[in-house]
């Protein structure tokens with residue numbers, strides 16, 4: 001791993017932003033900055049606001065490397081990474097185009113399916129389609145074609161906002177309304193019943209042929225879906241690292257996460273969400289280029305359970321990005 005830190009190297013963790021996940025991003029960003037400081041970096045945080053560009057350009061504050069830890073559209077759809085590239089600053093994580101691809105769930109699903117992974121059968125429909133064709137007919141067709149239960153979510157989003165598990169056709173209209181409150185396009189998937197797991201990848205290896213670290217799958221046990229409340233309220237959700245699955249299934253899930261990471265062209269850090277179905281097959285749900293890094297987030301929990309020292313692990317990612325910047 002690349003762990004050498006340049007003397008007084010400045011790292012700036014970007015967090016906040018205007019997404020629905022602003023608070024989570026701030027919590028994640030402050031934790032990561034704290035760990036980087038502990039590892040010897042000159043670490044600071046900054047919001048995505050009107051003062052940011054000046055801060056990035058001012059020679060007194062300009063960082064050597066940036067860690068974009070913004071969730072939601074601007075953070076994960078590639079746009080902040082485009083800004084950092086235009087500003088000539090190296091950063092931790094995936095480049096703009098693959099970020100944009102991963103952020104769009106239906107596109108990511110089709111790419112990982114092409115790479116051989118299983119993902120629930122689905123349809124992607126914009127709100128305007130329901131208005132033009134008539135919502136009743138469109139929803140009838142959905143239930144006839146995909147069956148029940150269904151899972152409805154915005155094509156782009158996070159923290160399960162706008163998501164609904166639909167077990168009866170009569171609940172579909174409300175699920176669509178909830179979804180369209182968060183985005184103009186809906187992904188309607190067959191619901192998978194099984195074990196929910198998430199696999200984080202840390203690729204701090206600097207150089208050809210070095211293999212990324214695939215953390216052990218973390219199992220999420222909830223009563224219902226792993227929604228906003230289940231994520232950020234202590235208590236009702238239980239986590240198991242590694243997931244309570246056979247060793248061969250655990251290995252399959254880890255392989256699937258690496259396949260997704262590589263098929264989508266992701267760099268440095270990713271977290272892929274799956275539900276392992278009753279046949280032991282990991283069904284790909286989505287991948288995150290800026291996974292949560294709060295105390296209760298999945299990636300740090302899996303890393304700590306696997307005996308990694310977070311300051312060292314995060315520092316290795318910042319060092320790799322710094323070295324990459326120097327090469328570019």
Ligand SMILES: Nc1ncnc2c1ncn2[C@@H]1O[C@H](COP(=O)(O)OP(=O)(O)O)[C@@H](O)[C@H]1O
Nearest residue numbers: 151157158159160189190191192225226285286
């Ligand atoms: N097809 C599905 N079947 C059953 N549950 C699902 C399905 N898709 C998502 N979920 C549940 O909804 C949660 C959020 O979905 P996900 O696709 O991971 O979006 P995000 O985390 O970006 O909001 C998952 O953690 C899972 O609990």
Ligand SMILES: [Mg+2]
Nearest residue numbers: 159160273286
């Ligand atoms: Mg998810």
